[in-house]
Amino acid sequence: MMMTLVATFALVLAAAGAAYGQPSPVPPGPGGSCPYGWAVVGSYCQPPRGAQGAVPIAPGGSCPYGWAAVGSYCEQPRGAQGAVPMAPGGSCPYGWAAVGSYCQRPQGAQDAVPKSPSGSCPYGWAAVGSYCERPGSLRR
Numbered sequence: 213m214m215m216t217l218v219a220t221f222a223l224v225l226a227a228a229g230a231a232y233g234q235p236s237p238v239p240p241g242p243g244g245s246c247p248y249g250w251a252v253v254g255s256y257c258q259p260p261r262g263a264q265g266a267v268p269i270a271p272g273g274s275c276p277y278g279w280a281a282v283g284s285y286c287e288q289p290r291g292a293q294g295a296v297p298m299a300p301g302g303s304c305p306y307g308w309a310a311v312g313s314y315c316q317r318p319q320g321a322q323d324a325v326p327k328s329p330s331g332s333c334p335y336g337w338a339a340v341g342s343y344c345e346r347p348g349s350l351r352r
Contacts, residue, residue: 234263235259235263235265236294236324236334237258237325237334238256238257238266238325241269241285242284247285248283250263250266253334255328256325256328258334266286267296268285269284269286270297270312270313270314274312276311276312276316293316293317294323295311296314296325296326296343297314298310298314299326301342305317305321305322305341306321306322307321323345324345325343327344
């Protein structure tokens, strides 16, 4: 009985860790590349457990403020706001702020990633305009 309770608690903690704090998937970069250590899953690069967030480097070679360019991607430092590339036409996900070539995620906004070039979204995400949003991802 006690082992079952401990195992159930461990599973709940693991699921909570996977749901919160894990970076969002990103579309593959030039030539289908993913950030180092990430895996291609469908039309997206899936982050490994414990990875930092990443976004493709913007045309012109810029990254969001404070992020570091590594290969074809910008890596998110711990504690930095989330960001996604701005959609063609200059739109951002609802509630996000346009800053340079990126959209920055304010606290409490829905997680979002750009749609893949084929127009698909990661499994379980919903297409909203030029982006995919993770259902139930509102954070405070």
